[in-house]
Amino acid sequence: MTEKIRPFVKWAGGKGSLIPQLNKFYPYDLKNRVIGRYIEPFVGGGAVLIDILQKYNIKEAFAFDINKDLINSYNVIKNNVDELITILKEIETQYLKLEKEGRKKYFYIVREKYNNYTIEENETKIQRAAQFVFLNRTCFNGLYRVNKSGKFNVPIGSYKNPTICDEQNLKNLSKLIQNVQFECGDYKNSIKYVTKNTFVYFDPPYRPLNITSGFTSYTKEDFNDDDQKELAKLYKMLDGRNAKLMLSNSNPKNINKEDNFFDNLYKGFNINEIYANRMINSKADGRGKISEIVVTNYNNTYSKGMENEMERIKKFEDGSFLEYDDGRFDKWCVYYTDSNGNRKAPKDTDYFEDLYNFSKKYGNERIYSDYVRIYNKTNKYIEEETISYIEQIAKVYELLDRMEIEKIFMILYMGMIEEENKERTKLGKRIKRLGVHALLVENRPIKESATFMTGKKWQLLGKLCKERGF
Numbered sequence: 001m002t003e004k005i006r007p008f009v010k011w012a013g014g015k016g017s018l019i020p021q022l023n024k025f026y027p028y029d030l031k032n033r034v035i036g037r038y039i040e041p042f043v044g045g046g047a048v049l050i051d052i053l054q055k056y057n058i059k060e061a062f063a064f065d066i067n068k069d070l071i072n073s074y075n076v077i078k079n080n081v082d083e084l085i086t087i088l089k090e091i092e093t094q095y096l097k098l099e100k101e102g103r104k105k106y107f108y109i110v111r112e113k114y115n116n117y118t119i120e121e122n123e124t125k126i127q128r129a130a131q132f133v134f135l136n137r138t139c140f141n142g143l144y145r146v147n148k149s150g151k152f153n154v155p156i157g158s159y160k161n162p163t164i165c166d167e168q169n170l171k172n173l174s175k176l177i178q179n180v181q182f183e184c185g186d187y188k189n190s191i192k193y194v195t196k197n198t199f200v201y202f203d204p205p206y207r208p209l210n211i212t213s214g215f216t217s218y219t220k221e222d223f224n225d226d227d228q229k230e231l232a233k234l235y236k237m238l239d240g241r242n243a244k245l246m247l248s249n250s251n252p253k254n255i256n257k258e259d260n261f262f263d264n265l266y267k268g269f270n271i272n273e274i275y276a277n278r279m280i281n282s283k284a285d286g287r288g289k290i291s292e293i294v295v296t297n298y299n300n301t302y303s304k305g306m307e308n309e310m311e312r313i314k315k316f317e318d319g320s321f322l323e324y325d326d327g328r329f330d331k332w333c334v335y336y337t338d339s340n341g342n343r344k345a346p347k348d349t350d351y352f353e354d355l356y357n358f359s360k361k362y363g364n365e366r367i368y369s370d371y372v373r374i375y376n377k378t379n380k381y382i383e384e385e386t387i388s389y390i391e392q393i394a395k396v397y398e399l400l401d402r403m404e405i406e407k408i409f410m411i412l413y414m415g416m417i418e419e420e421n422k423e424r425t426k427l428g429k430r431i432k433r434l435g436v437h438a439l440l441v442e443n444r445p446i447k448e449s450a451t452f453m454t455g456k457k458w459q460l461l462g463k464l465c466k467e468r469g470f
């Protein structure tokens with residue numbers, strides 16, 4: 001999926017424009033693929049969720065919001081996107097045909113309908129989602145806001161040619177969120193899903209910088225200072241579970257340098273600043289870019305010397321380790337750092353020789369069948385269970401060879417995951433097996449086996465795999 005996917009709604013506090021800055025604070029373990037679970041307890045428009053799902057290897061994600069209609073719409077996009085598109089297209093055609101007055105009438109009829117029914121009573125959840133999208137796309141400023149009694153109260157906007165049905169984006173989004181579980185409810189419900197290798201991003205309603213600028217009415221329930229304090233308590237509790245946590249909020253210091261509200265709440269964590277495009281006009285500071293805070297419970301940049309603090313896919317007894325990082329051609333590349341700190345991306349030719357030597361010592365069949373056991377367990381995701389399995393397999397070899405054999409199997413395992421994750425992969429992990437098969441079953445020379453697939457079209461490679469029974 002190369003097309004950039006966008007949120008399907010415009011949302012107050014939406015993080016779309018801040019993504020490049022927030023990216024820098026994502027935990028290194030996301031890039032390193034150690035993290036497979038993502039949770040967003042205040043998902044809103046989902047700009048960060050979408051960014052993360054597009055960039056990283058997230059096996060499962062959980063998104064919460066207290067806004068029922070928002071969550072309903074996500075679920076409809078996830079499960080019934082074609083029906084939603086049909087309804088939205090119809091609405092779009094009807095609406096765009098109308099002149100100003102006609103559009104106004106149309107908008108208020110839909111708003112009235114939307115406000116007179118609750119989601120449970122609405123004809124169908126799909127229609128309700130269509131109304132939700134329509135109102136968001138045509139209302140003033142494209143915002144969602146309700147009054148104290150929970151009624152959507154934004155007036156009509158003045159867009160000349162609003163896109164009501166962004167068909168391709170909805171389809172792409174639908175595909176992207178298939179592994180996401182959306183739940184309507186309080187953010188606290190999310191804690192049951194937080195485990196060690198989880199990344200949680202909290203984007204609660206901003207603490208208002210001053211009483212009048214407060215936009216806290218996404219739902220009829222407000223989010224006040226006591227709620228911010230509760231949230232900080234929960235953050236501390238989850239820190240104890242070793243999850244990676246990131247939280248953003250407004251920065252009270254934009255208005256009052258002495259306001260230490262968040263410094264007190266998040267003492268002991270990293271409080272960073274990012275800059276929004278909005279300007280602030282306060283008497284004390286004149287005009288300037290408004291800053292927001294990003295609180296993390298981990299060191300956010302990778303630098304040399306921090307290696308030991310980082311979680312690696314695999315660390316070996318001699319201090320060497322394996323990890324993933326961006327490569328020259330794609331986002332997936334296996335890196336090996338030896339015990340002296342030299343880092344490189346191992347090529348097949350580098351370790352096929354070792355593989356060959358071990359096969360001379362232990363027999364081709366044994367090495368190949370151990371490899372196939374690992375192959376059978378390999379999928380798109382890094383699984384701790386498989387990593388321990390490889391450790392167990394290596395333990396059966398002679399003491400002096402164990403670590404080297406484990407390294408080779410781990411490099412092969414990680415290489416297969418890499419293949420499974422390539423954007424346009426047709427063969428996935430099978431491509432690696434072709435080389436290993438050439439060396440250990442067909443007894444081809446080392447170099448020829450290591451470069452077995454080079455220059456061959458995937459159709460041919462697919463055929464060769466089939467002939468070999470995989």
Ligand SMILES: C[S@@+](CC[C@H](N)C(=O)[O-])C[C@H]1O[C@@H](n2cnc3c(N)ncnc32)[C@H](O)[C@@H]1O
Nearest residue numbers: 013014015042044045046047066186187203218
């Ligand atoms: C700042 S917005 C999130 C914006 C989002 N990051 C984006 O890019 O669009 C905060 C969200 O929290 C939701 N919310 C408010 N109180 C909540 C609560 N107690 N539990 C869960 N969600 C809540 C609101 O409905 C709103 O969608």
